[in-house]
Amino acid sequence: MAKEKGHTKKNFLKGILIENPLFVSVLGTCPALATTKTIEAAIGMGLLFTIVLICSNVLVSLLRKLIPEEIKTPAYIVIIATFVTIVKMLTNAFLPALYSTLGVFISLIVVNCIVLGRAEAYASKNGVFDSFIDACGMGLGYTLALISMALFREILGSGMITFGEIFTFIPLTRIPILTYMKSDYTVVYDYSISLFSTPVGAFIVFAFILGVMAFIKNRKNELKTYQERQEKLRKAAEAKAASMQGGNQQ
Amino acid sequence: MSNAKKYILTSVTLGAIASSSALLIGLANLITKDQIKKNEAAQTRAGLAQIYGSNATYGDAVAINDKNYSHLICYYPASIDNDPVGNVFKASGKNEYGDITLLVGVSTNNEAGQIYLITNTQSYASTLVNNYVGPYNNGRVEFDDVSCGATHGAELVRDLVLEAVNWSIAQGGGN
Numbered sequence: 483m484a485k486e487k488g489h490t491k492k493n494f495l496k497g498i499l500i501e502n503p504l505f506v507s508v509l510g511t512c513p514a515l516a517t518t519k520t521i522e523a524a525i526g527m528g529l530l531f532t533i534v535l536i537c538s539n540v541l542v543s544l545l546r547k548l549i550p551e552e553i554k555t556p557a558y559i560v561i562i563a564t565f566v567t568i569v570k571m572l573t574n575a576f577l578p579a580l581y582s583t584l585g586v587f588i589s590l591i592v593v594n595c596i597v598l599g600r601a602e603a604y605a606s607k608n609g610v611f612d613s614f615i616d617a618c619g620m621g622l623g624y625t626l627a628l629i630s631m632a633l634f635r636e637i638l639g640s641g642m643i644t645f646g647e648i649f650t651f652i653p654l655t656r657i658p659i660l661t662y663m664k665s666d667y668t669v670v671y672d673y674s675i676s677l678f679s680t681p682v683g684a685f686i687v688f689a690f691i692l693g694v695m696a697f698i699k700n701r702k703n704e705l706k707t708y709q710e711r712q713e714k715l716r717k718a719a720e721a722k723a724a725s726m727q728g729g730n731q732q
Numbered sequence: 733m734s735n736a737k738k739y740i741l742t743s744v745t746l747g748a749i750a751s752s753s754a755l756l757i758g759l760a761n762l763i764t765k766d767q768i769k770k771n772e773a774a775q776t777r778a779g780l781a782q783i784y785g786s787n788a789t790y791g792d793a794v795a796i797n798d799k800n801y802s803h804l805i806c807y808y809p810a811s812i813d814n815d816p817v818g819n820v821f822k823a824s825g826k827n828e829y830g831d832i833t834l835l836v837g838v839s840t841n842n843e844a845g846q847i848y849l850i851t852n853t854q855s856y857a858s859t860l861v862n863n864y865v866g867p868y869n870n871g872r873v874e875f876d877d878v879s880c881g882a883t884h885g886a887e888l889v890r891d892l893v894l895e896a897v898n899w900s901i902a903q904g905g906g907n
Contacts, residue, residue, distance in 0.1 A: 519858070545749075550742050557749050564753035568760040575764035578771045585853040586830045 497619030503596045504627035515684040522648040524632035526580040528625025536617040537565045542605040543613035641674030779848035783837040821896035830854040856882035
């Protein structure tokens, strides 16, 4: 039972850190570059993506023994496209601002390689509960990755963080960081760099984050190698000491 | 398993999945279609107010069913203080980058006025708004200057507006 609990936790967390779809597997980069101009858009994209991923993973897992091998991929595509269409309709009806902000990128979730990848690689080989947990982890990991990119881009690109423009059910709030505004939103100074609101800025931020991730990974590997080498040296010294002691006793 | 049996099983499975998908999408459409229509109507009202200002009044929508102007959906006669100022056309079109539905004012002397995008699912949606539609509405770029970083979207907008202007000319004036 304890092992099962640990397995579920590991299954969930792997999508957030060790196998993060965006920063580790470098999948789903197209919407990540296009929809991370603002934090709200990133949250919206992440949310829609997670819903589609959870629904498709669960259904693929449920039908995994019924779908013949020959039509696996077309069947998965039909399932994913169905959920994307439904999510698109619901967004258009109930979150029209998010629908118009994300535009064609909602439809493009159909061809997002993370969704098809998880269906093929995980859901088609595992049970419903495990597939659900896997989708939750991957969805959350992707959403957090989008938010982290959007955080850099929105602050640097517009000088402030805005809430309530896309999710219109929350009051419009602007938090100035690189700008100073009066109460009537008149800008007094503005140190933002609009380049970060453009696709070029998205590439720069993405490259920076990947660079930081690579740096941390390399440092970890170096530390591991150093510790292994120290361990070997310690063992060799111990063995030498033991052999010398044995020689003295003789 | 014989080949015939395998083929039948494969097609039945795929057919069942496709049918279930169609059923689910149909159900979603049933739930959302009224709300989507309401949203579109609200957006059209908001757009009309931006074309000739909030003091303008608009008549009911008049449908356009002319095959030569297939992108035009309808027009709203606009007037200020009971003086006709032109029509606001609703037009819709698509290209390989997405869909656009817009409102455009055409004055009584057949000049294109303000543009309001009702739906814009172009992949360069914000570029189109920031570099073409916005500057055009503010009088900072010419109508034909479509080189904006979202050229295909701008060309679509231009073509829709030109269709409205041409229809207006063909009718012998804005009203």
